[in-house]
Amino acid sequence: MKPMTVETVHETQENEIDLLDLARRIWGSKLHVLAITCVVGLLGFIFAMGTPPTYRADALLQLEEKGGQLVLPTSLSELTGEEPRSAAEIEILRSRFVMGQAVASGHFDWVAEAKTPPVLLNVLFRLGIPVPDLGWFDSFARAGDRLTLEYLEVPPEWLSMPDERPVELVLGEADSFELILPNETRISGRVGEMVRDEAAGFAIRVGSVIGEPGREFTIRQLSEDGAIARLRGRFSVSERGRQTNILELGMVSRDRQDAERELRAITDAYLSQNIARSAAEADSSLSFVESQLPAAEAEVRSAEAALNDYRSEQSAIDLSFEAQSALTQITTLEADLRRLDAREDEVSERYTPNHPVYQQLLAERQRLEDRLAELRNEVNVLPETQREVINLTRDLELAQEVYVQLLNRAQELRVLSASTIGNVRVVDQARTAVEPVAPARARILALSILLGMILGIAYVLIRAALRRGVHDAQEIEATGLPVFATINLMPDATNHRKIKGDLPLHALTHPNDLAIEGFRSLRTSLHFGMLDADTHTVAITSAAPGMGKSFVSTNLGVVAAQAGQRVCLVDADLRMGYLRRYFRIPKVHLGLSDVLCGKATLEDVLVEGPLPDLYLLPSGAFPPNPSELLMRDRFREVLAELDDRFDLTLVDTPPVLAVTDPLIISRAVGATLLVTRFDETPVREIEAVQKQYLNAGLRLNGAVLNAYDPKRATSSAYGYSYSYRYAYGQGKKK
The missing domain is CATH 3.40.50.300 (P-loop containing nucleotide triphosphate hydrolases)
Structure with missing residues (x-):
């Protein structure tokens, strides 16, 4: 038998991707893809069902202008400064000062957690599938198990060792329980009663408990920094929209009540410090204004004495009707010019000098200055005695105006200090949503199925790229060896x-x-x-x-x-x-x-x-x-x-x-x-x-x-x- 020769006509284009060939590979190994998809999807289902739900509480705050809704907002705004920025308030909310007050008020450094079951066992619990009656299973928490503490005291060394074994509590019959301390000491107690270990410096009072006998809880007291870090890690705050001064606060927790309680504590601590800060600012301004009142009153008395003395020396000279009218107009024009100066500062921030609004303001100011110059020229032609009386009268009116303004501002600040109202308003109180925010079971299942398909396809393609064996007769014939027959798989x-x-x-x-x-x-x-x-x-x-x-x-x-x-x-x-x-x-x-x-x-x-x-x-x-x-x-x-x-x-x-x-x-x-x-x-x-x-x-x-x-x-x-x-x-x- 003579060897046969075959010309190779099929050339592999290594640098090209044949989409039809890839699709054929994937379809040929569809069972592998399906199997991997089912396995990954099952793992995703176990993870979604076995992960305890996480709830989110949210609240809404509005940052108002300082001074709130008082009767005289303009004057108070001038005294207390400009509107606070949202970024600064966000940092204050996350500060150790606010978080520390929340931890102290809510005792969030006390942590009582039920023993979490393994993921697969948790799936059985949540699906209501019966499990064997084994004592080991009884120690794991079921949905709704909860323990609250009314008092907790631990020795300082337990706080400094975070890796130390926590206090373990095992529920018994009729509201009884047994405590296992880190030093292996065992103590029995009942719900609502104080339990102490004088030797260890430990004391606890359990307020309420929900769970069957045999359930296990771990109890620990965190240090202040640890409690703040734990609270801050689950807290979120952001501005809703842009430059709206509306802050959205959020708190996530595996317990609906804890999430709402913790967020309320943070909100209350922030409001308290905001009110205290506003009152402190008002008190500081009030002290300053009250310190200026004696000097202003002395200025009024001095100006009044100077005017009276001059009139006595000049035999009670009274101003003529023309002089009195000029004095009144000068005073009015000077007040108008001061108001225009304040208005110009506002207009200059919004418009350029060439804007019609700005030009109108400049024209008004020029008109008032021209009229003031005319009145001053008229005063200059008056007799010297009348001019002096006019000047002394103006000094007296100016001193009286400053004194009256200080009195008014002092009264406003007293009202602000006594009102205990900050510049933050609670729009929505903290409330926890009924549905958990995590895990998103439908999304996890969909993503796991999609990931399974991707992994299955990747497995097929990688296996094809790294495959050991030939796939068709052309590959054999490419070596120069003719193929006599192809035997199909049985x-x-x-x-x-x-x-x-x-x-x-x-x-x-x-x-x-x-x-x-x-x-x-x-x-x-x-x-x-x-x-x-x-x-x-x-x-x-x-x-x-x-x-x-x-x-x-x-x-x-x-x-x-x-x-x-x-x-x-x-x-x-x-x-x-x-x-x-x-x-x-x-x-x-x-x-x-x-x-x-x-x-x-x-x-x-x-x-x-x-x-x-x-x-x-x-x-x-x-x-x-x-x-x-x-x-x-x-x-x-x-x-x-x-x-x-x-x-x-x-x-x-x-x-x-x-x-x-x-x-x-x-x-x-x-x-x-x-x-x-x-x-x-x-x-x-x-x-x-x-x-x-x-x-x-x-x-x-x-x-x-x-x-x-x-x-x-x-x-x-x-x-x-x-x-x-x-x-x-x-x-x-x-």
Whole structure:
């Protein structure tokens, strides 16, 4: 039989991505993807159901202008400054000062937690699935279990050691409980009663408890910094919108009541410090104003005395009607100019000097200044005595105005200090939502399913990228080795080495299977390929064990015998041969090794198979020197004698890469076929076998692709062949 040559026409484009090929890979391994998706989805379901729910309480605060809603907001705003910024108030809310007040008022440094069950056990509890009546399960908390403390005192050293074992409380019957202290001391007590350990400096009073006997709770007292950090870690605050001065406060906890209680404590502490700060600012301003009142009053008295003294010296000179009118207008204009100065400061922050509003204000100011200059010129022409009286009168009115303003501001600040109203208003009181915010079970389940699909697809693609074996005949032919036939996968044809006892001949038990059509195709290829061969002996080997060479040898022999050929199967694997199991022959039966040793003849060892023209030459007893036996001339003589008696002799050999026996056998036969297995035989192993044969001066004549799975194949090259064989191999009519 001459070796066949094949031109490789299929070129792999390594730098290109074939989306159709990727889709085919994924669809071919859909069961793997489905299995991984189900596993990850189940883990997500367990996590979602086993994680205790987390609740969130929220509150809404409004930052108002300082001074609140007093009767005189303008004056108070001038005294207390500008509006507070939201960023500063947020930092105050998160400050140690506010958090510390909240911890102290709510005793949040006392922590009483129920023993949390494992995730899987928690799932059973939440789904209401009965669990075995075991004492160990009774110690874990159920939904609704709760313990509140009315008093707790621990020694200082317990606070300084956060890793110290906490106090354990085990519920008993009729509101009784047992405490296990870190020093292993056990104390019994009852709900509502004070329990003390004077030696350890420990005291506790349990206010209420919800739970069945056997439930376990852990109790600890945190340090102030630890309690603040714990509270701050679950607290959130942000401004709703932009520059709205509306602050949204949030607190998350696994207990609905605790979340609301903690957020209320923080809100109350913040309001208290805000009111105290506003009162302190008002008190400071009031002290300053009151300190200025005596001086202002003295200025009024001094100005009044100066005016009276001057009038007495000038014999009670009174101002004329014109002078009095001028003085009144000057005073009014100066007040108007002061108001315009204040207004100009506001306008300059919003408009440029060229804006019409700004220009109108400047024009008004110029008009008042011009009118004031005219009045002052009129005053200058008055007699000297009247001018002096006007100046002294103006000084008196100015001093009186300052004094009256200070009196008014002092009264306003007294009202502000006594009102105890800050610049923060509670819009929404702290309240916990009915539904938990976490875990989002539907979202977790959806994401876990999506993640499972991604991981499944990634597994398929990575496995395909790192796969060991060939996937189609083109990969084998690319090595220069022609493929004689492709044997489709038979689901029930597992690795026969793993099966104990007799083995089935699938060509007899499943004659219409698509895989048997592959053997018939191989039979035809061998028949026409060996017409001019000198010998009709064929060695069938593989690169490694488990590729199916014995499966190919036996079933090829059956279909050849069914075609009318006299076939002899030779089990030349003198190390681990097991072809006898296909023919139900005992292990002690004589075989090839006995013939080569001269202990038996062919007539003694040949066994007739289930078909009239099918015979088997078993391996016989496993000798200690199989290679040396095969190298004897007697082996060639046996093959020659078999070639004379049979139309086709199939020699089943050991794997090439395991032992040297196949190379010895291939020298004595007419052709050698290499059995490869779909998705298991690497291309490098095929190349390694070819290299060994080339070094030995031999050549492989062809290959057989065994266990081909069209659903997992990466190429559609066999699609037409698969459909054609399926249509006709089952005896169906088109």
